[in-house]
Amino acid sequence: MFTTRPTLQGTFGMAATTHWLASQSAMAVLEDGGNAFDAAVAAGFVLHVVEPHLNGPAGEVPIILAPADGPVRVLCGQGPAPAGATVAHYTSLGLDLVPGTGPLAAAVPGAFDAWLLLLRDHGTKSLADVLRHAIGYAEHGHPAVERIGETVETVRALFETEWTSSAELYLRGGRAVRPGELLTNRPLAATWRRLLTEAEAASADRAAQIDAARRIWREGFIGEALADFAARPAMDTSGERHAGTLTGDDLAAHTATYEDPVTHDWQGWTVAKAGGWTQGPAFLQQLALLPAELPAPGSPDYVHLLIEGSKLAMADREAWYGDAADVPLTTLLGEDYNTARRALVGDRASYVLRPGSPDGRTPRLSKHALAVATGSGGFDPLGIPASGAGEPTVARGTGPRTPGAPPTADPGIDPDGTTRGDTCHIDVVDRWGNLVSATPSGGWLQSNPVIPGLGFPLGTRLQMTWLEEGLPNSLTPGRRPRTTLTPSLALRDGVPVMAFGTPGGDQQDQWQLHFFLAVAQRPQVRGGLDLQGAIDAPNWHNDSFPGSFFPRGMRPGSVTVESRIGDAVIDGLRRRGHDVTVGAAWSEGRLCAVARDPRTGVLSAAANPRGMQGYAVGR
Template structure:
């Protein structure tokens, strides 16, 4: 079996993540009697602290899980929606063709908290206090900064100092970029989670009741109120070069609830591959698999030029479909079944030629519906006048300097 990572084999349980402290947290939960859902939730919250350059409490989470009890795979949508004020007409009235890539305006409702809590409530065994204990500990007592965090802070330090002052208070201790490996604390976040735990424990005596109370605290309590107040009153500089207030309001928070649904699936060989729905980009992978099945990928070895070429070209076609067809099924009709139709995927696979494609090639569905692509020129027009010193939104910072440059500038 070819793998780029060590294969983990055991008889008790396995945990894997992108950070050793999260993995250690998950294994600790299993060793103390928690189930896999308890472990995943605890590790997920720890990742928000130890990898803040990749995710955080204000983010989202798409979750796929297998329930041994129910004998089925399920998907949890922890993708919060855009706020009601993020209306295209309102954006155009402000003279904006594109949502700024950084700042407060592009922020969506933070769906991660609700998604983790919903999974814990429905499938876990631990309490809110138990799963949040590790993250509170790391936030209050400190965690070592991986080099990438220090690099990210270095890249945006002037933005923090000049504009995002609360970020400077959090990430520039004593006004300096923290060194890689140094112990960093997040006392405000620790206090926030502690208050949620105390509020939840005071609101109910049962595990489920406390989890529901914690979700109320986040989406309809002091967290939602603080977000509303901050967005209403704090102008923040973004890629327009101007300062804009945030768009999230209390009602956006209060009306959000994570949803649980059957995932999108695709059979490939002896496997059934599951992904989150068309509200995510997960089906892109399923489309690629479907195309490659028709493109005769099994005739090529994984290290061959032909194999790599077909994988790359299938990815281009699937990404083009994502651009044209994917969206929030609460607002636009989902075409997922049409995009995963074997006949459609066979037609798409037939477009893979011997040369690399250079154009965006979205597909026409079998029912005759033509793809609708966005105005791709808007990015060029926006970038012509945008302040991109700190990135354009993904990632939210500019190209990071190497560690050697950090050392030269900071030592």
């Protein structure tokens, strides 16, 4: 069976992330005696430096963790809407959607506090120990990947005319960084050095230093700069300048929190996800919709079945998920409900958004979702996001190609040159059996102006809420916007064995499902799970539901497949009525995974070759 790389195996520790420098930094922490949680935090802060177009400290990160000596838990690094972020305020500005960029789209930042809470409660290293890798890359530079400069070029005019603080950092000498050139972020390095100095002055105790740093983020020099800059009007995707609603009181009131995961059992496996404030349960719904006997993996019938199940689960996501209401997950994952829903999957592709009626309740969709679902209201069926808005539905870069074959176009850049933010991912397992999976995102360099003196911008996660009252995902002060970020953890016979995830916005729980089923159905390699084979297998996604990112479009009946999936599958899907787009051979998904065999203690890891950026390391 062809794979681009081997599945790594060892007994000491494994890390897989979307950037090789983050993976190697995580491994360096493991080699220095740290555990999986220390390593994940170090990798998270490195990703802020080396993938600034994909995430930042003022973004978000849901984390799912399985301590060797405790239960699986979810750590919520998604901040809520500020107290002033009401539907009435936004509609009074003439808006019908939250802008995709700018201060008005900023939720309370959640990533920083979540990383530090993970370090305090489950790590062993000091804050200085885990920050030194990020500080080093920010101070001395890292070889820039292609996408950083390409992203900056797509928003050059905005930086030069409006977001001048961003131009100072990313258009030095009037040009964007070229691939392979050293890119520094000395303001960020200085921010972390000052943070450490103040935290260490507050106490000699490790945990107390971490809590001091958390207070500085909320109320000290960082919190003051965040609140001050949020109040300054800045140009956004509406074409106008707006100030944000984030205040110092919002920052002071927020801390990351722990909660129980939502789980579903399938053929001896249990998959754990974050709750209905994420799209994570849609993965579980897709599992629950599967029949007892599946068609042959990779066949037209198999792909058709998964596409149609995804449409049903994502329709329920649109009608029922969100932090502004109780999500009826018990019913949505129940056997009776899914038996009835399963009967809706026929031999032909559905072009209709079909949410269910859990507990007899009538589903309610937003006016915008109804408009894009029916094609009324003048909305583009899928839409080209304005610069900086939204996440892509395909991988950045094209991955491996046949020697001698010409390169294909990079699907990460839209035809009109606009660009979108994306996401990162981290999985780590250590020799003690600790597992952690995290999906950091938001706070992209193209999301908001860089805050002078800090070296990073605010996020834009509020764009995922609706400006209509009474919906589960209505913009609501103190409530979290429903996020697409969705790390995963799988147990086998009740024992945690695998952590995995991917960037990719709305498509994350499609690609992850395909990966999980491939792992579960593939023969083992060298006595372990075939992680790399499952990652490398041809992948696909559909857009038959309203998108979570500005401008919130959809494409009914669509499915985009990698060309490697083969003519038999492509033709079979078209015969079933699917609107098939054939993408580049290596364009769907950016998965990472680590695993542990509890019987032998053997650890495994693999990372996605698409985009030529993600790597696994370990020994």
